[in-house]
Amino acid sequence: MRHEDVWRAIDALAAEHGLSASGLARKAGLDPTAFNPSKRTGPDGRSRWPSTESVAKVLSATGTGIEAFASLVTGAPALPRGRAVPGRRIPLIGLAQAGAEGFFDDGGYPVGAGWDEISVPDVPDPNAYALEISGDSMEPVFRDGDVVIVSPAAPVRRGDRVVVRTKRGEVMAKELLRQSARRVELASLNPAHPGFTFGLDELQFMHRIVWASQ
Structure with a gap:
């Protein structure tokens, strides 16, 4: 699991509810800047993870289960690009x-x-x-x-x-x-x-x- 996959899942969850990332943060009772691009990297330029508390709050605010969020993180259901799959x-x-x-x-x-x-x-x-x-x-x-x-x-x-x-x-x-x-x-x-x-x-x-x- 990569940092960008988790942030993409948060962006996707926001979009599915007709919100921007800052709108999702506000809906979850977080600082509206919590999911801004500037918060996704540290002062040293390294990628940062969203806190588990932040993720828990957005899941609660949107009524999303952890399984559904995990699917957004992994892109599932997904077809591996460039590989044949049975079916x-x-x-x-x-x-x-x-x-x-x-x-x-x-x-x-x-x-x-x-x-x-x-x-x-x-x-x-x-x-x-x-x-x-x-x-x-x-x-x-x-x-x-x-x-x-x-x-x-x-x-x-x-x-x-x-x-x-x-x-x-x-x-x-x-x-x-x-x-x-x-x-x-x-x-x-x-x-x-x-x-x-x-x-x-x-x-x-x-x-x-x-x-x-x-």
Whole structure:
């Protein structure tokens, strides 16, 4: 376990609750500067660990279990980058490339040529596919170059991370804030980026992210 993994997990926990790192510290009753970049290194330039008391307070404040936090630290569930893993092979393209025509059929299932493949642990959905994240709108949870596994068959609920493709060909990875009979409201996990609201008639599909490599 590395210092940066623990700090990344704190950043990810903050983002999942729509907070900055200082906002998370404030929510936990800590000094708002407790998680600032300047507090992550000592005067000698060496990396510092957050205190166990600080971690305990943010877990309590956000209702997060230690197992869930450990998953954020390790990046689990994760697919080792550059190594084959047992299971099955599914199609893979870049997030930006997914906006082009010819990669999905009318039902939102992956079709056509141009897909690469990736080995993943068994995913029960026969139409599952993988997208390589581009950009920083999902940081710190998903970073540029991470690969997410998407399941068209998985039920989508509020708070799920999803991939959305509009009928205009826009493809984005976001968090589902709420869905009504007519509209869908999406949030960027990176608070520096805006959210989006679409009418259901503007969307080609919305699929749930079920796995990620980090």
